[in-house]
Amino acid sequence: MSNGPETARAISPSLLLRLPRELRDQIYKQVLTVEQPLPIRDAYAHQIFSIFWKQPTLLAEALEIFYKVNTFVLDLEVDEQASPSETWGPYPHVKQHIRSLVVHCKERTHTSPERAPIIGVYHTEIEKQYRTSHDRRRWEQLLEIPALQKLNINMQKTSTHMLSADDFGPIVYELRARNPAFQVDFLISLDDMLKDLWNAPWWQQFNHAPILTRVTGPADDVADSYQPMGYTDVSYLMEPPSEADLQHVAEYFPEEGAVSRPRLVQQFAPMGLLDEEPHHRRQLAGSYIVREPELFRCLMNDRYETYKKIRQQRPE
Numbered sequence: 509m510s511n512g513p514e515t516a517r518a519i520s521p522s523l524l525l526r527l528p529r530e531l532r533d534q535i536y537k538q539v540l541t542v543e544q545p546l547p548i549r550d551a552y553a554h555q556i557f558s559i560f561w562k563q564p565t566l567l568a569e570a571l572e573i574f575y576k577v578n579t580f581v582l583d584l585e586v587d588e589q590a591s592p593s594e595t596w597g598p599y600p601h602v603k604q605h606i607r608s609l610v611v612h613c614k615e616r617t618h619t620s621p622e623r624a625p626i627i628g629v630y631h632t633e634i635e636k637q638y639r640t641s642h643d644r645r646r647w648e649q650l651l652e653i654p655a656l657q658k659l660n661i662n663m664q665k666t667s668t669h670m671l672s673a674d675d676f677g678p679i680v681y682e683l684r685a686r687n688p689a690f691q692v693d694f695l696i697s698l699d700d701m702l703k704d705l706w707n708a709p710w711w712q713q714f715n716h717a718p719i720l721t722r723v724t725g726p727a728d729d730v731a732d733s734y735q736p737m738g739y740t741d742v743s744y745l746m747e748p749p750s751e752a753d754l755q756h757v758a759e760y761f762p763e764e765g766a767v768s769r770p771r772l773v774q775q776f777a778p779m780g781l782l783d784e785e786p787h788h789r790r791q792l793a794g795s796y797i798v799r800e801p802e803l804f805r806c807l808m809n810d811r812y813e814t815y816k817k818i819r820q821q822r823p824e
Contacts, residue, residue, distance in 0.1 A: 537577055549597050614664045656683060695740065749809050
C-alpha cells in the first residue's frame with residue numbers, strides 16, 4: 509500500500525475490515541507515521557485519512573496507532589490556561605497511547621520557605637508549596653499517559669538562581685518508577701535571559717566598545733543582533749544518583765545533611781556567556797546552570813522521596 513491519501517481513499521472500509529488486525533496495524537503505521545513532532549491539540553485532524561473516519565472500528569484503531577507511532581508536542585506556556593480536554597484535543601482518552609512526547613516550558617519557581625533546621629524539613633515545605641500548585645498540576649497530567657516511554661523537556665531558564673526543577677522533577681522520577689525503560693531528555697536554553705541582558709543599555713554600551721569587534725562583521729552589526737544559542741543537553745541532571753554521587757556529596761558536602769539550604773541555591777550569573785559565540789554558550793551553559801550535578805541529583809532524589817511520602821498522605 510503506497511504512503512498517500514489517494515491510495516487510502518481508493519480502498520473501502522469493508523475491505524480493510526476483512527484483514528486481520530495485525531495487517532491493519534501495519535497499514536496504519538505506513539500511512540499515519542509523520543516525520544515531524546505534531547502539536548497535541550490539533551495533531552491528527554489533517555493527518556488521518558477520510559477512509560478511517562467513515563467506520564468507527566477503523567477510526568478507533570487508526571487513532572490508537574497514530575498516537576503510538578508519532579511524537580507529540582505539548583507547549584505548557586501556550587496551553588497554560590487550557591482545560592484538560594482542550595490540552596489533549598477532541599479525543600483526550602486517546603492520550604493513553606502516546607509513547608513519545610516533547611514538552612516546551614519555562615522554568616517556574618515558588619517562594620522558598622524560611623530556613624528550616626534540617627534539610628528534610630526544607631524538602632517538605634517546598635513540596636507542600638508545589639503539590640497543589642498550578643505548575644505541578646500541569647506536569648501531573650503526564651502521569652495519565654501510562655504508555656509514555658520517551659519524554660523530551662525543552663526548557664527556557666528564567667530564574668537568576670540555580671536551576672529549579674521542583675514542579676516537574678518528582679513527576680519525572682515517578683514516570684521512571686512506573687516504567688524502568690522510561691527515557692527523559694532534558695534540554696535547557698538561556699536565550700530568553702541572555703537576550704534581555706544583551707539588549708540592556710549597560711551591555712549595549714559595553715558591547716559597542718572596539719575591543720569586542722568580531723572578525724565576522726562590524727561591531728555594530730554584532731551588538732545589535734543577539735545570536736541564539738539554542739538548547740544544551742543536561743539530561744545527566746535527571747539521572748538517578750549513583751553510588752559515586754552519594755560518596756561525592758558525603759565527602760564534599762557533609763553539612764548538607766544538617767542545613768536546609770544546599771549550596772546549589774546561589775545566584776545564577778549568566779553574564780559571562782554574553783561575549784561567547786552561540787556554540788560556545790551551548791558548551792559552557794551546563795556548568796553555569798548547575799555547578800554540582802552530583803549534589804543536584806541527590807537532592808532531586810530526596811525531593812522525590814518527599815513527594816511520595818506527602819502524596820501517600822493525601823487522597824487522590
